[in-house]
Amino acid sequence: MSYIKKFVLPLLVCAGLFLLVNYRHQYNPEFTWRSDLWADPAGYYVYLPALFIYDFDAEKFPEKIDSLCGDGFKINTVKNKLFTKYTCGVAILQAPVFLIVHALSNSSGSQYEGFAGLYQKVPAFAAAFYCFLGLLFLFKFLRFYFTTRISALTTLCIFFGTNLYFYSVYGNGHSHVYSFALFSAFLYLTKVITNETKEHKIIQIISWSFVAALVILIRPLNVIFLIAAAFIDCNSLNSFWLRLQLFLKPKYIIILLAATAITFIPQFLYWKYVSGNWIYYSYGNESFLYWKSPQLMKLLFSPNNGLLPYNPIYLIIVFTLLIMIFKKVKNGLSILVAFCLVVYFSASWHAVTFGCGYGCRNFAEYTALFTLPMGWVFEKIKTYRFTKFLLSFLIAVCILINQKAIFSYDRCFFGEDWEYKEFFQELIRG
Numbered sequence: 001m002s003y004i005k006k007f008v009l010p011l012l013v014c015a016g017l018f019l020l021v022n023y024r025h026q027y028n029p030e031f032t033w034r035s036d037l038w039a040d041p042a043g044y045y046v047y048l049p050a051l052f053i054y055d056f057d058a059e060k061f062p063e064k065i066d067s068l069c070g071d072g073f074k075i076n077t078v079k080n081k082l083f084t085k086y087t088c089g090v091a092i093l094q095a096p097v098f099l100i101v102h103a104l105s106n107s108s109g110s111q112y113e114g115f116a117g118l119y120q121k122v123p124a125f126a127a128a129f130y131c132f133l134g135l136l137f138l139f140k141f142l143r144f145y146f147t148t149r150i151s152a153l154t155t156l157c158i159f160f161g162t163n164l165y166f167y168s169v170y171g172n173g174h175s176h177v178y179s180f181a182l183f184s185a186f187l188y189l190t191k192v193i194t195n196e197t198k199e200h201k202i203i204q205i206i207s208w209s210f211v212a213a214l215v216i217l218i219r220p221l222n223v224i225f226l227i228a229a230a231f232i233d234c235n236s237l238n239s240f241w242l243r244l245q246l247f248l249k250p251k252y253i254i255i256l257l258a259a260t261a262i263t264f265i266p267q268f269l270y271w272k273y274v275s276g277n278w279i280y281y282s283y284g285n286e287s288f289l290y291w292k293s294p295q296l297m298k299l300l301f302s303p304n305n306g307l308l309p310y311n312p313i314y315l316i317i318v319f320t321l322l323i324m325i326f327k328k329v330k331n332g333l334s335i336l337v338a339f340c341l342v343v344y345f346s347a348s349w350h351a352v353t354f355g356c357g358y359g360c361r362n363f364a365e366y367t368a369l370f371t372l373p374m375g376w377v378f379e380k381i382k383t384y385r386f387t388k389f390l391l392s393f394l395i396a397v398c399i400l401i402n403q404k405a406i407f408s409y410d411r412c413f414f415g416e417d418w419e420y421k422e423f424f425q426e427l428i429r430g
Contacts, residue, residue, distance in 0.1 A: 134182075162311050
């Protein structure tokens with residue numbers, strides 16, 4: 001039985017994810033808005049063909065390939081530059097899958113080499129792999145707190161009940177599933193390193209440092225998560241100070257700085273190539289326009305990519321966090337503060353809906369942190385039959401709403417910000 005739990009079940013989960021993702025993407029037409037390399041996903045991915053096929057020489061790229069990929073990146077033939085506003089963190093994680101596909105592909109020298117045929121599968125296959133790793137690390141992290149059964153149940157509920165499922169299976173060219181895998185790995189490694197009963201191995205500290213650096217490289221705002229996760233289980237000023245002393249050890253600081261420098265070298269080189277400066281803000285006029293008046297209601301409740309209409313399970317998570325704070329359960333306050341900070345900064349962004357997306361997509365990776373209140377409530381209600389039945393029913397309804405919305409969703413919400421009629425019509429007819 002232990003052999004099955006350790007090897008067979010994970011392999012079955014991994015195979016299932018690959019089959020599910022492949023089935024969902026096998027009929028996506030190339031160079032259309034349904035393509036796997038369209039708009040943002042193309043902007044994340046373009047580093048790979050640029051480096052391994054076209055040597056960052058814009059003149060070598062296929063003609064009008066940027067417009068064929070939804071303008072997720074730009075080719076400037078006058079300056080002979082490739083421009084993408086997205087950092088290279090996702091491309092680094094996609095690189096192993098790309099190199100395998102590149103070795104297997106028979107499209108060498110073809111008109112759209114690097115962008116057509118089997119290359120279109122790179123984001124989907126990479127996302128399936130990192131989704132599996134994220135779920136595995138998340139389960140291993142939860143095992144520090146809960147039984148195997150509760151850990152597995154919590155992982156499944158978070159996966160199927162939030163937009164993490166959408167960005168793992170459907171919109172998997174975006175950064176979110178990759179960040180989720182890194183978030184889960186960081187949580188697990190933090191628990192391993194801060195476990196006082198075990199000796200800290202240098203490989204764990206190095207891994208922890210590189211994961212943290214990649215988290216920041218993919219999305220600098222993810223520093224909110226790093227702070228919350230690094231100080232997990234600190235429920236007093238004394239425990240906070242002891243944790244801070246641990247991370248301020250010279251060995252930790254040197255390894256973290258070295259890992260960050262190594263991880264960011266490719267990005268610095270690209271910024272130097274495209275702008276002439278080692279550090280460059282590639283998002284132009286895009287900024288936190290509403291930081292003085294965050295669009296909180298729109299972010300949380302709007303049918304146009306709001307968080308709660310698509311992910312109602314967050315109502316249970318937030319309510320549980322409030323109970324945890326009232327009962328003085330560790331991590332309740334810190335996770336709620338992290339939730340509020342993510343809400344604030346997301347609601348301050350110039351495009352509160354974050355473009356064409358599903359259910360406030362920048363929350364997908366943070367589901368890794370929000371599993372703790374979900375697991376806690378499962379543990380506390382297991383002895384109360386009626387409460388257990390009621391909560392199970394509510395969670396099941398939340399999961400069904402999310403899955404129905406995903407099944408009905410066609411990549412974008414085309415109604416107005418508060419057009420609930422259009423939202424419910426899509427939900428019913430899908």
